[in-house]
Structure formats: structure tokens, C-alpha cells
Amino acid sequence: MIDPNPLKLRPDVAIVPLTTKHAPNMYRWMSDPLIRSNIGLRSEPSLERTIAWITNALHDPSACPRAILLGDRHVGNVVLDRIDNYIATARLSVYIGESIARASGIGRTGICLALVEGFQQMGLHKVWLTVHSRNFHAMNTYARLGFALEGILRDEFWFEGQRIAAFYMGLLRDDFRQISPDLHGEHVVR
Ligand SMILES: CC(C)(COP(=O)(O)OP(=O)(O)OC[C@H]1O[C@@H](n2cnc3c(N)ncnc32)[C@H](O)[C@@H]1OP(=O)(O)O)[C@@H](O)C(=O)NCCC(=O)NCCS
Numbered sequence: 175m176i177d178p179n180p181l182k183l184r185p186d187v188a189i190v191p192l193t194t195k196h197a198p199n200m201y202r203w204m205s206d207p208l209i210r211s212n213i214g215l216r217s218e219p220s221l222e223r224t225i226a227w228i229t230n231a232l233h234d235p236s237a238c239p240r241a242i243l244l245g246d247r248h249v250g251n252v253v254l255d256r257i258d259n260y261i262a263t264a265r266l267s268v269y270i271g272e273s274i275a276r277a278s279g280i281g282r283t284g285i286c287l288a289l290v291e292g293f294q295q296m297g298l299h300k301v302w303l304t305v306h307s308r309n310f311h312a313m314n315t316y317a318r319l320g321f322a323l324e325g326i327l328r329d330e331f332w333f334e335g336q337r338i339a340a341f342y343m344g345l346l347r348d349d350f351r352q353i354s355p356d357l358h359g360e361h362v363v364r
Pocket residue numbers: 208209212213268269270271275276277278279280281282283304305306309310311312314315318
């Protein structure tokens with residue numbers, strides 16, 4: 175029998191447009207060393223900087239920032255940015271800020287919803303990302319969603335005081351369709 179939910183997506187996870195009301199949570203998460211080091215945050219976070227980042231992203235036509243909700247609770251963010259309308263590509267970044275919400279399928283579902291929005295509603299052809307070479311948990315999540323390793327960026331990530339490699343991973347619309355055919359056509363942003 176065909177598994178109707180092979181990616182084990184969670185029905186209690188949704189994505190909504192990120193707004194400045196999400197800034198206090200985001201600022202709190204940016205102060206978590208695990209989040210900071212894994213996303214490669216370069217400057218000291220503050221609430222003002224966080225609000226400014228969200229405001230800029232909301233005015234940037236090449237960005238599509240989303241809050242990930244578990245029920246009604248904001249637990250993380252997933253962002254498509256660097257949207258290139260000419261070749262129909264975008265970069266994806268993601269984090270589950272609430273530590274108790276990690277490793278239970280919430281990140282995978284949030285990313286998947288952003289991918290459906292990107293491929294189906296925005297007409298993207300490819301989504302790409304970079305991840306540092308020690309972030310095995312994130313790589314596992316990306317690989318499960320069909321992302322393939324396309325390149326190794328030697329010494330391009332600063333992690334805990336050391337230069338390490340970053341991996342460039344990419345997902346084509348057709349690859350994603352193979353993995354999640356039933357998701358196409360749904361309206362995903364609540
Ligand atoms: C990376 C991240 C977004 C993944 O989201 P998540 O909700 O935690 O992950 P999921 O539960 O969707 O998927 C986790 C998978 O990894 C496995 N896993 C769980 N804990 C793990 C761990 N500590 N190490 C390795 N794998 C782990 C799970 O078993 C699951 O495997 P499965 O595909 O067989 O079910 C999230 O952990 C996170 O925000 N991490 C910190 C910030 C970060 O690294 N962001 C990415 C920057 S590139």
C-alpha cells in the first residue's frame with residue numbers, strides 16, 4: 175500500500191507571513207548560541223536590529239519570510255530570499271528557535287510548506303541553501319526533503335572560532351514533485 179504521508183508531515187504545523195509582532199521571539203532565539211552559530215549570525219542581536227531585519231525583509235521583493243507555527247505558537251522561521259526571477263531560484267534558510275520543538279518533524283514540515291509555496295505558488299524552478307559541514311541534523315532534514323549535495327565551499331563558514339566547510343545543496347521542482355506529489359496545488363500559507 176502507498177504511504178499517504180511518506181515525509182511524516184505534521185498537520186499541526188503551519189506557516190504564516192512573518193511580521194514585526196514575531197520580533198521578540200526571534201530576538202530571543204538569536205541569543206541562543208546554537209541558533210547563532212548554526213545560521214552564522216555575524217552581529218550581536220538586539221530587538222531593534224531584529225525589527226529592522228523583519229521590516230527590510232517585508233519591503234524586499236526578493237524575500238519571502240515566514241513564521242512557523244505549531245498550533246498557534248510561533249516556534250521558528252523559514253525564509254526564501256535572494257529570489258531570482260530570471261532563473262527562478264531562491265535561497266532557503268530555516269531554524270526552529272524553541273529547543274523543545276526540535277527533532278519532531280516541525281522543521282521538516284515548515285520547510286516543506288515553504289517549498290510548496292516556492293515551487294507551486296511562486297513558480298520557482300530551484301531552491302538552494304548552504305549548511306555548515308558539522309550540522310548533521312539539518313543536512314538530514316534537507317536530504318529527507320530531496321535536497322542534493324551540489325558543492326563543497328571550502329573554508330566558507332566561521333564556526334566556534336574555526337573556519338570550516340559549507341555545503342551547497344539544491345532541490346529542483348521536479349525532484350520535489352517526486353517526493354511530495356500530493357502537496358502540489360494546496361494553499362499553504364495560512
Ligand atoms: C535544522 C532544523 C531546522 C531541523 O528541524 P527539526 O524540526 O529539528 O527537524 P525534523 O524533526 O524535521 O527532522 C529531524 C530528523 O533528524 C533526526 N534527528 C533528530 N535529532 C537529531 C540530532 N540531534 N542529530 C541528528 N539527527 C537528529 C530526526 O530523527 C529526524 O529524522 P527523520 O527524518 O528520520 O525523521 C532544526 O533542528 C534547527 O532549527 N536547528 C538549529 C538551527 C539550524 O541548524 N538551522 C539550519 C541552518 S542551515
